[in-house]
Amino acid sequence: MNSRSFAVVGAGIGGLTTALTLARLGHEVTLVERRTGFTEVGAGLQLSPNASRILLELGLGAALRRVVTEPERVRIRTLRTGREIGRIALGDFMRGRFDAPYWVVHRADLQTVLLDAVRSLPNIRIVMGRTVEGVVDGPDDASLTMTSSQSRDTLTADAVIGADGVWSKLRHSLGDTAAPTFRNAIAWRTTIERHLAPAELAGNETGLWLGPKGHVVHYPVAGGRLINIVAIEKSDTPVEGWAAPGQREALLTHYRSAAPLLRELLAGAGEWLRWSLFDHPVGPMAKGRIALLGDAAHPVLPFLAQGAALAIEDAALLGTLVRDPRSDIVQSLKTYEQGRRDRAKKVQEQARRNGQIYHARNLVAFGRDRVIRHLGPVGMTERYAWLYGHRG
Ligand SMILES: Cc1cc2nc3c(=O)[nH]c(=O)nc-3n(C[C@H](O)[C@H](O)[C@H](O)COP(=O)(O)OP(=O)(O)OC[C@H]3O[C@@H](n4cnc5c(N)ncnc54)[C@H](O)[C@@H]3O)c2cc1C
Incomplete structure (x- = not known):
């Protein structure tokens, strides 16, 4: 086996970075997004070194330098x-x-840079306008159901990554049904x-x-x-x-x-x-062939400017752990969870404290x-x- 297949749910900053990371490793990625287009709100984002370093390693430096600012x-x-x-x-x-x-950057500019990179890779398929309703974790694969006003389809992959934001539905599949x-x-x-x-x-x-x-x-x-x-x-x-x-x-x-x-x-x-x-408290981040990432896993108050940065860090660690297509995917996702939980908790707590x-x-x-x-x-x-x- 030379590569694996991943379904990534949600094409926010977390989902786009994940799709890019996994595809660069040679994996087949389907990125499912419920929105029908890529508009972004007029808002900015701070990208601290823990996040900018990863984006640079993904080869996005030249494109980003054209749109970022570096305040003194x-x-x-x-x-x-x-x-x-x-x-x-x-x-x-x-x-x-x-x-x-x-760096500081306009969200739309960061999204454009990530999207351009995602679209340049033939092993990423983007499915727009489909809402993922749920995921079933099986012994050999995971399958998700996605709907639009006209259709209802099933998609099967070696693993499903939920990057579907603070109101994540995939979080429910991991047993965490409490509201943020x-x-x-x-x-x-x-x-x-x-x-x-x-x-x-x-x-x-x-x-x-x-x-x-x-x-x-x-x-x-x-x-x-x-x-x-x-x-x-x-x-x-x-x-x-x-x-x-x-x-x-x-x-x-x-x-x-x-x-x-x-x-x-x-x-x-x-x-x-x-x-x-x-x-929302950090709950389970992985179960079987399903893992959560970004706000879906650990929504964080913006008082430390780290929500997107954490999602980018998640994507990087996930990439490192699933690099080898022969590795045990369930174990890799468990290791990912262990590697991210404490960090996400610490950032969440510090963000809350910053508010006070x-x-x-x-x-x-x-x-x-x-x-x-x-x-x-x-x-x-x-x-x-x-x-x-x-x-x-
Ligand atoms: C005021 C404010 C300021 C902030 N400033 C910063 C900052 O300076 N630095 C920083 O790092 N972070 C900041 N953040 C946090 C940051 O914006 C978020 O943490 C980050 O965007 C989360 O990205 P994500 O990809 O995990 O989720 P999202 O951006 O929420 O993306 C989730 C995607 O999933 C899609 N989706 C949802 N459900 C489904 C479904 N069922 N099926 C298919 N698709 C689905 C959504 O349409 C969306 O596109 C700020 C947040 C706020 C509110």
Whole structure:
């Protein structure tokens, strides 16, 4: 046997990276996606060295360099006054320290780079507009049922990889039927033309504004042409739907006591989309010939900017473990689970803790600011050496 067959469910960043990784090893891949086309929301993504390293190893460096930006630092400010609290070293320091860059990118650009690479490989078949309803794990193969409004088909493969996101159906096939937990926060996202942002906030750096009612992150994407903005609103009720439109006035009301400079940035954007933020404890990640990956396996709050990065790490380890087509696939998937669970848990916990730290008030906020100042830009980056220096 020279190769294996894999069905990958979901063509998000996790599914695309997995399909590419497996196909580069010579395996036959069918990528099933319920959407009928590849549109992406206008939003950005931070790609820390633990993820960029893997994308570079996949040979995507030249294509990515055309669309990414490499900010020099994160500048941390107090949301209410705009006073600078401290900085986190990115740019050259990050690249030198972890041997890979800290990039920021428009999600649509990353998706295009991954899709182009996926489409260039003859051993990947993309099946669009089909929803996977369930998977049956058999002794010799796994088969999934996929439906569209007109059809119902079965697909059989040596293994099925569920990369179907936070509301994963494949997670149910592994015995985890609990719904994800709403974490009392809503992310407002938009991108604006750089010239619409206040000049002070339009440089090659990431801005992070901390306050008790939420925090704001912004950074340049699309080669610096756009500024991506994420504003977190603490809230007890989730919004309807996955990405609901948001009214700028409501956001400005929420941030009415923010510094004028930040309010000017937020006011510059016309259209906002809102995401309710959910996560879910890491459950089983593999059973028989089925494995989960990315948000399907370990949805994580965006407060550490690691959801997509974890999915990319998952794909890399999976690739390493199924490289040899004669290996026992069930054992390989078990080893994959063992290799990923603790890391995913640690990132999830740290992301939750970051939310508490970002939204701290009074004495706790005072202590936080002192620590940030004491550590300095390099110390702030070094705190995350375990995260950014990870090699699977
Ligand atoms: C506000 C915000 C900011 C973020 N910022 C960052 C960041 O800076 N850095 C970072 O690394 N991460 C970030 N993330 C997290 C990141 O976006 C996600 O973790 C990542 O996109 C998950 O990728 P995925 O491929 O696992 O899932 P998804 O992107 O959700 O993809 C799942 C795919 O599966 C498809 N699908 C679902 N069900 C089925 C089915 N039954 N059959 C067929 N197809 C199906 C869906 O249509 C979708 O295309 C952020 C998230 C949010 C909300």
